[in-house]
Amino acid sequence: xxxxxxxxxxxxxxxxxxxxIAWIYLLIVIATDIFRSRDMSNWAKALWILLLVIIPIxxxxxxxxxxxxxxxxxxxxxxxxxxxxxxxxxxxxxTSGSTADELxxxxxxxxxxxxxxxxxxxxxxxxxx
Numbered sequence: 726x727x728x729x730x731x732x733x734x735x736x737x738x739x740x741x742x743x744x745x746i747a748w749i750y751l752l753i754v755i756a757t758d759i760f761r762s763r764d765m766s767n768w769a770k771a772l773w774i775l776l777l778v779i780i781p782i783x784x785x786x787x788x789x790x791x792x793x794x795x796x797x798x799x800x801x802x803x804x805x806x807x808x809x810x811x812x813x814x815x816x817x818x819x820t821s822g823s824t825a826d827e828l829x830x831x832x833x834x835x836x837x838x839x840x841x842x843x844x845x846x847x848x849x850x851x852x853x854x
Contacts, residue, residue, distance in 0.1 A: 752781060755788050758796045827852050 730738070759765070759773045776784035789796075828849060835845040 748782075748785075751785055752777060755785055755796075758792075758799065759788075761799065762792075762795070764795070824852050 756774065756777065759770050759777075762770070765773075773784075773788060776787070778784075831840070831845055831848050831852075834840045835842060840848075
């Protein structure tokens with residue numbers, strides 16, 4: 726019974742498995758990019774997908790050569806858009822205190838003597854405006 730693997734055979738088996746998973750990931754990324762591309766017609770999208778299904782390795786290489794720069798631009802634009810949305814959300818969440826809460830804070834500052842009554846009235850008018 727000769728079922729023993731050498732260390733080199735185990736290494737190459739792991740390498741092949743990793744490359745297979747990386748290739749599947751690449752196909753998924755390319756297919757996702759094809760479907761979210763707004764500068765291609767639906768027929769062009771269908772032809773790219775058909776090419777990926779019929780000859781996947783060659784099709785993915787052709788796609789990366791022909792449209793790889795646009796793929797990177799779309800990823801960059803998505804990252805910028807997500808960053809802006811995140812910053813907007815954080816800013817809204819940080820400043821979402823109600824007017825009553827703000828007035829209460831101002832009253833505590835006035836009572837503690839940190840701000841004067843005139844400053845309190847000015848800030849109160851600004852909040853209620």
